[in-house]
Amino acid sequence: MKLFCCHMLFVIAIISCGIKTPQMDYSYTDQNNNSYYISETEIRYIPITPSESSSGVYSGGNKKNVSISKAQFSEISEKCDAIFNTPNLQTSQRRMMTSILRFSSSSESKKIILTPSEKRKELEHLLKELCSLK
Known part of the structure; x- marks a missing residue:
């Protein structure tokens, strides 16, 4: 019985290693x-x-x-998602002082053009900080 349980745990471990979460970037x-x-x-x-x-x-x-942790990626994701969910930060044309934010995953991709804003400034500050660009 012990051997069977060990074998089952081994099989479950192998199967779970093959399951990948969707990549996001x-x-x-x-x-x-x-x-x-x-x-x-x-x-x-x-x-x-x-x-x-x-x-x-x-x-x-x-x-x-620069390598980042899961917590740092989560913080970036939160800031990006907040920007994507705030339509008044977006514009339809790339002009001076605008920037571009893109998201992609295995099931979705989106791109927006951003006007200057506090949320954009916070995202830039975080990215520069993580890349030691200050």
Whole structure:
């Protein structure tokens, strides 16, 4: 009986390892066109270079890959979801001082263009803090 129970626990453990939760990720492009690609485990920061900037001199700094915890991803998700759920922060055209927020999962994807706001500022502050860009 003990052997049977151990065998069943082993089978359950193997089966549960094969069950994956849906991947979720976000991307955020700030008003300067610096991009943050956010997965459940890391943030990839891709800055704009002077040759890509409208002024020809602005630089967003250096590329970075930063590991994040589940709690940090959850905090980012909460801020992003609050932005997605606030329609008056959104606009239909990309203009100066706007930014872009995207979400994708195995079952859904969405993109919005954001006007300047306190919620956007909080998200940017968190992303910069996690990437040590201050």
